[in-house]
Amino acid sequence: MSKILSFIGWVIINAVGRTLRIREINGASWKNLKTGAVFAFWHGEQFIPFYVHRNQNVAIMSSLSKDGEIQAGILRRCGYIPVRGSSSRGAERALVGMIRHMKKGRSTAYAVDGPRGPLHEIKPGAVYTALKSGCPLIPVSSSAQWYKVFSKAWDKYELPLPFSKAVIAYGEPIYVTGDDTIEYKSRELRSSLLELSSFTHKCSMADDIKKYLALHPRARLLIIQPSRIGDVIFSLPALSDIRKQYPHAWIGWVVDERCAPLLEGNTCLDEVIVFDRSRVSLRYLLNFRRTLRRKNADISIDFHGLFKSAFLVWCAGARFRIGSASTNGMRELSWLFSKEIAPQTIDSHCVERHLAVANYLGCNIAPAEYPIAKDEQAAKRVDEILSKNGIDKSKPLIAIHPGGGWTARRWHTERFAELIARLQSSSGAAITLVGGREGGTSEKGLNEEIVAQVSSPVTDMTGKLTLKELIALLRRVDLFIANEAGPLHIATALGIPAIAILGPTDPRRTGPFGGKTRVIRHEVECQPCRNRGCTSKECMELITVEEVFSAATTSLQPR
Template sequence: MKIFVVGPSWVGDMVMAQSLFKALRQRFPDARIDVLAPAWSRPIIEAMPEVHQAIDMPLGHGALEIKTRRALGHSLRKEKYDWAIVLPNSLKSALIPWFANIPRRTGWKGEMRYGLLNDLRKLDKSIFSLMVHKYVGLAYDKGTTPDSFECPTPSLVPAAENISNALQKYSLSTEQRILALCPGAEFGRAKKWPERHYAEIAKRHIQEGGQVWLFGSQNDQQACDEIVGLVCSSVNTDAVQNLAGRTSLQEAVALMSQADKAVANDSGLMHVAAGLGVPIVALFGSTSPDYTPPLSEKSAVIKAEIDCSPCFKRDCPFGHYKCLEEMAPDRVWSALKNL
């Protein structure tokens, strides 16, 4: 069987999609699974042994470009896929499998996709409460519920060559225990634990003889620089490495795999760390772990304990960010030590 999957557009969602690929492999051990996704996600997909190949999506998030979608769909006809699974809910995401003449096209109802999808499912959020259940459920026949199927956890496997190359490129050593910190979140400030709190965790780890690696995108450089400044005012500057905005995603995945433990906001890198099997403390302020928790038995979730959380807002409606400010470093440090 040849299966074509239209993948999601966010880092964390792509990591969670591996649970679907694993479920498909369990059901159909000889299946070939190809994944259409944005080019940036290739390093994530290439760390998934279940996937045969990643196909780069030539369009940016939100672009319709029917002619481009038609051309790509027509070019895929020669592959003679048996089954398409569409993970995004948009109408446009269902166009390429339809143009590719894939006979079975599965997905949740989402936008008006009648005809484009001929195996259309109606989502009951009270049953499919977790995002990962929503994905894995599409590997099974209509009507199958999470209580009747196994939900495999992601397990990313970066290439050994990628790991050694990244360690050499950034002159990093793994001799001291590595704490990975991920203080960013593309969603907005209401997901970001304060920099001074991250700095306190970093200082404690370094004082115990460990080292700290900071991960993030270019958008996180300022926050990570602030953390480094706070840390280096009182401890050994050589023990903290700011990698935010310097690494490619492939390098970040490779280096993250070497960490002994991690602390992260509710973000894509949280899911990457969990998928790599790194014991992680995941911090939830404006969002909830009831929908997208870290999918790992080696994780601890800390969430806000105030009435207005979760609000799912990008910025605090009241301007106080108490859900994050009052999440004390002592509480996070205790959870980290107990992992």
């Protein structure tokens, strides 16, 4: 009879299990282990873990009772290794068997309040097994959208109903050492299981994102801000606040290959995921979608608000999808894919718009901080370049960026040349030019025009630095003078004294935010505008060499 009942149980488990839409949460807590794991779960929640971990050669304890005989038959059919015994009968022999399986590299599983309760009271077997094997305890909890509770059973057994959405969540590993007592670790395991169970039953299916994050064992957040340099910089304060609020969360960032160096080595990030534009094809996009889906993001944050980022949001398939807008709201249908978090005012700066998302996630908003990692190799390379060009360390070092993505944002080259001459004459400063391909219009030639008009030596690094080397150089300079473009925002983020020469755009929304940057700008009737190829450039014409020189003299700090 026990064999017949075992067969019936196996059929029910497989029939119901195959219809469930099970979402895994924090599976990396055990999948990344190099050893086996001691899975621990409540007796009443065992159905979903039992189905998920079938055919994985997991050893599981089964009592010596008649019910245990039926359960052992089901276990064998589901690919488990039953070890007979329980806390009330045959415990010592069963524990020895479980530990032997652990030492062979297998995982084990315990219904830690079984076989007969009391409800949610930990028996010591799982903790003892973790102690003797050196493998961690992994708390496990599960729930389904629709399930039947057997309220008269001591364990309040939960049977998921067919075709339900379901979730299985794993807590962070709990290690037991010789210095720990079984009682102390049992309390820790019980606390972890209760919190995890509260999450799976109250939050995993709900829409309250703050509660979801607060109770999640290790939430996974995916930031999507693929480009450009300035936009990536503007997103960093929000990243900083999110990391402070959720120090144990996994945070990834999708970025294109141009801007990836800005994020590499960032201690606020667990992973930088590079979207390589040069490799885009149908096959690449499909593979990239699979890559993002495997990240199992709980929350995606679209800081870009355009079709490209919306596509990446769709690829990620996160449980919650939120976003902020740059300056003109979420555009190009991106609002269809993510919930837009509105800023305080329509004129809010991009940084403030992104911080509104952090605030929505329950973060405390601090003064803007820009986490940018130092790269020692890049710093060494910059030192070599400066030394090779005979830069006198006793004199001020000024870097100038005469380019910018829009030609309408560029101050005249002859005025830069005059400014350089005056700075060299008044302070003896060493001047270096930087630039490359910032935006869609090449900056090539601007440096040559300026150098040709200056009689004193100028170190021209245009097109010669990587992004990491540019950052390293900016950490060295005493002053940075630039049009509005990515390098200016990097200097602001680094807290470098800087002079921003601004024209058509609105600094309240996209200008330098924080730092030690002084803005020089004249108001004209047509501002702000997005005419990238403006020929009159009235706003830039009004900016004189004298006022930039005066601001530079005031800002320049001697070494």
